[in-house]
Amino acid sequence: MGGFFAVAGAVAWRQIYKYFTNPAFLAPAFFPIFFFVAFAGGLTRVGDVPGFDYSGGYIAFQYVWALLQAVAMGGAFTGFSIAGDFENGFASRLLLAASNRSGIVLGYTLASLARVTVTGVLVTALALLVGMPISGGFDFFGLIGLAVLVNLAATLFGAGVAMMLRTQQAGPVIRTPIFLVLFLAPVFVPLDLLSGWLETIARYNPFTTILEAARGYLVGEPTSTLPAYAIALALVLVFALWALYGLRRAERAG
């Protein structure tokens, strides 16, 4: 067990050092911040449409989506880093040297959490700066908990794909499904105001439950919290198995 944590710590430390000595580590924050500015700034009037019943206002409504997007894309970018490590040969040496290889997955996951802590704080600071209220008080930590689980799930998904394909060309395979899941949800208006096929897909998209619960936490009106946490935990579990499967495939490939 000691080997497991030692390997995880070493991998996490290397990744965190790499992130914080290269400004590119902020890249996953670009799109969430940009979408937040574009949607919260340009679509404020959408908060006035009949049936828009979110009490926190449109900026808060968009903030939650931007935050979850930031943490999910942070997970995707960690997948890109893993793929890069395989391409430049570092990962092969790591597989040879590690006394417990499962610790590698945990190491990358911890580094991803450290990374999105910074990008998440950036998105939150911007939202507060433009006047977003946090009326839910301590319920805000419920939102943070869901954001952490979303990051874990996205990181483990990305890690699994990266270890299976072991090339940076895995980028679109990691990014596209995450992007689709994020956008096929109630991004602009609450679920009941969506129309057409988007409403149907959003209703069955598990991310919708997480997003709605997170929005509820922000304004102190928790809704569907149990299903949201159950879904998020299930995703973490499934993608942890997926990442370990990817690791075994990478081991077999040498």
Next chain:
Amino acid sequence: MTGSSLLTQISAIALRSTLRTARQPAVLVSAILFPMMFFSVNAYGLDAATSIPGFPADSYLDFAFAFPLVQASLFGSITAGADLARDIESGFFDRLSLTPMRPVALLAGMLAGVVALGLVQGVVFLAIGLLMGVEVSSGFLGMVVLVLLTVLVALGFGGVGAILALRTGSVEAVESAFPLFFVVIFLSSINLPRDLIEAGWFRFIATINPVSYLVEGLRSLVITGWDPQALLLGFGCAVGIIVLSLAGAGASLRTRVAR
């Protein structure tokens, strides 16, 4: 190639540029699929916005139809710019300068490829839009003008892609501009009419952003019919971008050839 006219040279490069795009299914699919996906998500996600007092259309599907046309033109320019940068990186551009072919033929040929892609995108989007239920108020002639304006927008932004490629000579640098193009699209009146944008700073940016006028020109053909002011501004901006970007690309080409 010795003795061949400039037109022949341009045709040869245009054919190469078009075939190269056609042989990359991933490029074609993303050039068609992504703009339509965003259009669809926006159209059904923001349909409720039509109930805002003063909203100019009954259907957000009609209102949003300019989105894929402009987005595809901008993305097409990145693809074309990256192809040109690849020619520079791989040494094709240098080898070409040893032949009697004039460098301007390479630029014109690449832009002809952009126009061809813009034309395909315009026609395909129009067909898919009509199938999805978009109603073009200006009728069949309006559809022709819609495709024409889309092609002009593609040519204008293709020139911007050429400037990036010729200045940097790097595929990575050209593709890094992708997020900036995204910013230019979204900080415009693409999602709401300018008079319904509440935040003053956003409305100001949208007003000085030429993409707003391109979008409004295209949109007017769909939701209004024939609106001379919107069309004049739309075509005016498109021609302005074409003139400026081609002048910039020409200057960049001279600098590149002189190296």
